[in-house]
Amino acid sequence: MTSSIVPLAPYHLDDVWRIEQAAHAFPWAESMIRKDPNRIAVNIALEVDGKLVGYCFGQLVAGEATLLNIAIDPALQGKGYGKQLLDGFIEAIQSRAGEEIWLEVRESNTRAYQLYEATGFNEINRREGYYPAADGREDALIMTYYVM
Template sequence: MEAIMPAPLIINKEKLQIVPMGLADIEDVFNIESRCHSHPWSKKLFLSNFGTRYFSHILLADEQVIGYFVASSVAGEVTLMNIAIEPEVQGQGLGNILLQFLKDYSQAKDEEEVWLEVRASNLYALKLYQKLGFVELDRRKDYYPCKNGREDAVIMCCYLSL
């Protein structure tokens, strides 16, 4: 007998909201983090990223957290420290929406650049970042832990003031 797969959850992009992350969102964010990353951040690490230099946001669909990013800003440079979309709704352009929001928000704050690091094996993310104007500037050899040892981090930047 053939298994019946449930229909994918389709998000109505017209009803999405992006709002600042609050302490009450940590549980939902941590649950997404745990499903998305092989080496997830701890709740304690998420909690340490609140303060004047941090700006973290969540993506809501029907009042449900379906994505988030954690970023910091120092001297005109934004660092995207973490980002994820609920696995059940990936592939619908939601990461693009969240990243574009980060770029627009950063530009409105007169930031000059957005920096990030991504696993070299994460080809989907690399393609998305390139599509949004990020360029590879360097690599950190053996930066990320993985199943078979370690893998490189690709360092990327998007210049906002050009």
């Protein structure tokens, strides 16, 4: 199997929308997925044998990046693709002279939290009741990573 990190392109968007709905209990609106990227966007995709298996949306402003959304097709999770995609995002930020990456993760998303922590992200704060949840609201854990 050959995997590669590529810029997220219009031909990916049908698969992105499918994965977004399958991977998230509260997915982004389709209009957000299909919105044309602006000049600060850092949107990438992970392809395996030419097939989209994951994507992330991010942005970079004045050396500070934000990872806005990341997902791996639920049928393909647990194979290390999330780490590949996250590493690809870090490399994309590094190649654009980014110095720091910020993200927020649901408190209940322990698999993602563990991946971020293992990659070198540190939890620095919490936003109480930030995300909608099935039983009301849940906290967002704010994490940061310093690009070397």
